[in-house]
Structure formats: structure tokens, C-alpha cells
Amino acid sequence: MKVYMDYSATTPVKKEVLDAMIPFFTEQYGNPSSIYQMGQASKKAIDEARDKIAKTFNARQDEIYFTGCGSESDNWAIKGTAHALKHIGNHIITSSVEHHAVLHTCEYLEKQGFEITYLPVDSEGLVSLEDLKNAIKDTTILISIMYANNEIGTIQPIEEIGKIAKEKGILFHTDAVQAYGHIVIDTQALPVDMISVSAHKLYGPKGVGALYLRKGIKIHNLLHGGGQEKGRRAGTENIAGIVGFGKAAEMAYTDIEAHDKKLTTFRNDLTKRIMEAIPYTRLNGHKEKRLCNNVNISFQYVEGEGILLGLDMAGISASSGSACTSGSLDPSHVLLGIGLTHEIAHGSLRLTLGDMTTQEEIDYVVEKLPAIIQRLRDMSPLYEQVKEGNR
Numbered sequence: 001m002k003v004y005m006d007y008s009a010t011t012p013v014k015k016e017v018l019d020a021m022i023p024f025f026t027e028q029y030g031n032p033s034s035i036y037q038m039g040q041a042s043k044k045a046i047d048e049a050r051d052k053i054a055k056t057f058n059a060r061q062d063e064i065y066f067t068g069c070g071s072e073s074d075n076w077a078i079k080g081t082a083h084a085l086k087h088i089g090n091h092i093i094t095s096s097v098e099h100h101a102v103l104h105t106c107e108y109l110e111k112q113g114f115e116i117t118y119l120p121v122d123s124e125g126l127v128s129l130e131d132l133k134n135a136i137k138d139t140t141i142l143i144s145i146m147y148a149n150n151e152i153g154t155i156q157p158i159e160e161i162g163k164i165a166k167e168k169g170i171l172f173h174t175d176a177v178q179a180y181g182h183i184v185i186d187t188q189a190l191p192v193d194m195i196s197v198s199a200h201k202l203y204g205p206k207g208v209g210a211l212y213l214r215k216g217i218k219i220h221n222l223l224h225g226g227g228q229e230k231g232r233r234a235g236t237e238n239i240a241g242i243v244g245f246g247k248a249a250e251m252a253y254t255d256i257e258a259h260d261k262k263l264t265t266f267r268n269d270l271t272k273r274i275m276e277a278i279p280y281t282r283l284n285g286h287k288e289k290r291l292c293n294n295v296n297i298s299f300q301y302v303e304g305e306g307i308l309l310g311l312d313m314a315g316i317s318a319s320s321g322s323a324c325t326s327g328s329l330d331p332s333h334v335l336l337g338i339g340l341t342h343e344i345a346h347g348s349l350r351l352t353l354g355d356m357t358t359q360e361e362i363d364y365v366v367e368k369l370p371a372i373i374q375r376l377r378d379m380s381p382l383y384e385q386v387k388e389g390n391r
């Protein structure tokens with residue numbers, strides 16, 4: 001059996017999405033900047049996709065800008081604000097558990113003379129509103145806090161953070177790459193100025209993202225060149241990708257309540273059964289304030305890479321809490337950020353569910369995982385000591 005449980009890494013493109021995209025590679029390939037009919041048809045398709053995405057945010061069409069990925073949207077929001085407002089101040093507040101697209105952008109700006117505060121999180125991954133208030137200075141120009149964490153699924157108090165930012169007149173950006181498609185993000189109700197999202201996390205294609213930029217907010221461009229995206233983001237548009245993104249976003253929000261209900265039930269079932277079947281485990285992230293599709297569990301006395309290899313041999317694709325795939329064995333900054341020791345962080349497993357997940361797949365993982373963990377523990381000298389009562 002083949003089981004994909006890494007939907008937070010990426011998702012398959014849905015058939016309806018691909019069908020919507022294909023004509024824009026083969027027949028409708030006109031450049032949207034061209035004035036003849038085929039060009040204008042491409043322009044119309046982009047506008048329709050923009051409209052679909054705007055609707056999911058309860059936003060205006062002209063508040064949605066297409067980008068090349070979620071990382072670009074994050075870079076644009078943060079660098080664009082920093083450069084536009086540097087005459088007002090040089091201080092940016094973010095959290096220690098952001099995606100690297102935010103963290104590394106902030107580190108880059110630090111080298112350019114900006115001052116960055118990285119707010120800590122509690123053991124469940126939440127930032128403290130008190131810490132946020134205390135961190136604000138006269139020079140603070142931006143708060144960038146992610147909507148939901150990609151590793152542990154914790155959902156931040158975005159509305160409260162937005163209110164604090166608004167009261168102080170500070171711009172607020174949220175990286176909603178993981179939240180988009182799972183949570184309703186209503187920009188009429190939520191005091192958020194900029195939102196980053198990405199198509200490949202919600203059954204759209206890779207290589208296309210968007211930035212919601214509230215009307216009237218002026219940030220600098222990241223890409224300079226042609227006048228695309230109303231002069232805000234140069235580069236010939238990825239029309240097929242944008243059309244696919246529009247279709248995927250529309251589908252994701254058509255029955256979001258049912259999606260949430262189904263995945264929450266699966267998530268809770270999977271978590272409960274794994275925790276019951278395997279001793280010395282810890283659920284990472286917040287129990288309730290978490291993404292409906294995220295399970296993240298640490299298993300003491302095992303290495304995450306070993307778990308992944310064992311699962312892979314059983315046909316299960318999942319993700320661990322360390323960056324081993326990128327050639328380093330450093331445990332994830334998120335797991336260390338919630339206070340896990342290196343040893344425990346190393347034994348972490350992230351299972352993320354999606355629209356194609358079935359009860360049989362959940363049952364299969366619950367059936368296979370205990371033996372994989374046991375086999376690894378049987379090889380662990382630490383576990384030997386635990387069994388002998390020496391630890």
C-alpha cells in the first residue's frame with residue numbers, strides 16, 4: 001500500500017485544476033501584455049483567477065498580487081516594508097518558529113542594519129501577546145507572525161496580534177502558507193495588512209503564490225522590470241499556474257467546513273491511536289489551536305530519520321523534525337523553540353493529512369508504526385538503559 005502523509009510539504013494537483021490549466025500551455029499561450037485577442041484572453045484568465053482568490057479572502061481583486069511562490073510573497077512583504085519604511089524605523093518583530101522564508105529574510109535585513117526581535121513561543125508553540133506588546137518600540141515598522149506553523153500546526157492568535165499592531169499603527173504581515181485552504185481568512189474582519197499564500201499547498205501547481213496587500217499600503221517592489229501586476233511585480237505571468245491556483249483556491253473554499261470536519265476527525269483518531277499504541281511519546285503543538293491536518297509526535301529513544309526510512313519501506317511518505325533531508329542533522333528550530341531537547345526533537349515525526357486521505361490509510365499507519373518504533377528502540381543503547389530502569 002502507498003500512503004502519502006506529507007500534505008504540508010506539498011499536495012498533488014487536482015484533476016479539475018490540471019484540466020483548467022492545460023489550455024494555457026497549448027492553445028491559449030498568448031502573453032497577457034499583448035494587445036491582440038489571444039493576449040487579452042490570457043489577461044482575462046488571470047483576472048478571473050485573481051477574482052477567485054480575492055473571494056476566498058473576502059478581499060478586493062486589486063488587493064491580490066501573484067508571485068512565484070510563498071517564499072517570494074514573504075520576502076516581498078518583509079523586504080518591501082523594510083525598505084519603504086526605513087525612514088520611520090528599523091525594527092521588525094517576528095517569531096522564532098517562522099518558516100525560513102521569513103527567518104532568513106529577517107537575518108538578511110539584520111545584516112543591512114535592521115533590528116529584529118524574534119519572539120519566543122511557549123511549549124505549545126504560541127507567541128505571547130504580552131511579549132509582543134513589550135517588544136514594540138517607537139522604531140517598530142512591521143510585525144510578521146505566521147498564521148499556522150508548518151511543523152507543529154499551532155495556530156497563532158492572529159486577530160489579537162492584528163489588533164495590537166493596528167492600535168500602534170504598525171504594519172502586520174502573516175505567512176498563511178499552511179493555513180490557506182484549511183482556515184477561513186476574512187480580511188474584512190481580520191486586521192491584517194499582508195498575507196502570503198502558495199498554490200502547491202492546496203492542490204494547485206508549484207511555482208505560484210500570492211500576496212494579499214491591503215488597499216492603500218505602500219511597500220517597495222521586490223522584482224523590478226515590466227509593468228505586470230499593476231507595476232508591483234515584474235515578470236511575464238505564469239498564466240497556467242495562476243489559473244490553476246484560482247481553481248484550486250475556489251475548490252478549497254467551496255466546502256471548507258466539511259474539509260475541516262473530515263480532517264479533524266482523522267487527525268484526532270490518528271493521534272490518539274499512535275499515542276495509545278506507543279509508549280514514551282509526546283504530541284507537539286497545541287492540542288486544539290492546531291491545523292486540522294497536522295500530527296506531530298516525538299518518540300523518545302529513536303531517530304526521526306530511522307522512522308522515516310522504516311515508514312518509507314512500508315510505502316508511507318512522511319516528514320521528520322530534523323533537517324536531515326537538506327544534508328544537515330540539526331534538529332528543527334521549531335521543535336527546539338517549543339523547548340524540546342535535541343535528543344527528543346530528533347525523534348519527531350510529522351504526519352500531515354489531506355483531501356485524498358482515507359480511513360484505510362490511517363489504519364495502515366497505525367498498524368505499521370509501532371513495530372518500526374520498537375525495532376529502532378531495540379537498537380538503542382538509551383532504551384536498553386530505560387528497560388533496565390537506569391534512566
Ligand code: PLP
Binds near residue numbers: 008070074099
Ligand atoms: N511559509 C510556510 C509556513 C511554509 O510552510 C512554506 C512551504 O513549506 C513556505 C512559506 C514557502 O512556500 P513556497 O514553497 O511556495 O515557497
